[in-house]
Amino acid sequence: xxxxxxxxxxxxxxxxxxxxxxxxxxxxxxxxxxxxxxxxxxxxxxxxxxxxxxxxxxxxxxxxxxxxxxxxxxxxxxxxxxxxxxxxxxxxxxxxxxxxxxxxxxxxxxxxxxxxxxxxxxxxxxxxxxxxxxxxxxxxxxxxxxxxxxxxxxxx
Numbered sequence: 001x002x003x004x005x006x007x008x009x010x011x012x013x014x015x016x017x018x019x020x021x022x023x024x025x026x027x028x029x030x031x032x033x034x035x036x037x038x039x040x041x042x043x044x045x046x047x048x049x050x051x052x053x054x055x056x057x058x059x060x061x062x063x064x065x066x067x068x069x070x071x072x073x074x075x076x077x078x079x080x081x082x083x084x085x086x087x088x089x090x091x092x093x094x095x096x097x098x099x100x101x102x103x104x105x106x107x108x109x110x111x112x113x114x115x116x117x118x119x120x121x122x123x124x125x126x127x128x129x130x131x132x133x134x135x136x137x138x139x140x141x142x143x144x145x146x147x148x149x150x151x152x153x154x155x156x
Contacts (some may be wrong), residue, residue: 014111015153018063021106021142022151025099029078030071032144042137045152049087051097051125053104057111057118060156062132063102071142071149072096093125103151132156 011102017121019036027034031131050066065072067087076095077084084092134154 005009014050015061015138017110018107019151020155021110022100022103022140023142025102025106026075026142027150029073029075029099029155030144034071034142034144037141037143037148040125040139040141042055042152044131044133045137045139046120046129046131047150047152048129049093049125050129050150051093051100051123052129053097053100053123054121054156055104055108055118056121057108057116060136062124062152062154062156063100063104063107064150064152064154065096065103066150066152068141068148068150070147071144074147075099075149093127093155097125098110 014069020103023151047064047066050064052062052064055061055063067073073087073092076092076099080095081097087093104120108120111118132154134156137154139150141148145151
């Protein structure tokens with residue numbers, strides 16, 4: 001699905017930048033082509049297991065990467081150069097947080113070039129993260145031919 005085909009929910013158009021940066025940053029660590037499988041809007045969400053990060057700007061958002069069916073595990077294993085047995089391993093989650101920090105940093109750079117400054121809080125990770133509520137949560141499921149992972153962007 002390319003940018004023109006994405007139906008961005010009203011008020012969320014600028015957050016497609018995060019999805020684009022996620023695909024760009026994660027693709028080199030995937031064994032097959034990474035694409036968007038689905039986009040959904042939710043009111044609450046728990047990115048388990050996964051990593052999350054707060055980005056403060058004119059609006060505060062929380063961005064997360066989470067596991068679905070092996071996609072995040074594949075990305076972090078290739079990123080770290082180490083075969084993890086499961087995404088719940090501390091080192092695998094730490095690598096997920098680092099990948100998320102790269103994605104958030106690329107988003108912050110793009111927003112800065114558009115005149116909106118962003119401050120990134122340190123990323124965190126876990127397997128039993130509490131559910132969070134937001135004004136809206138833009139949930140993007142990414143897939144390769146054999147695996148899936150998710151990216152969520154919540155406007156707090």
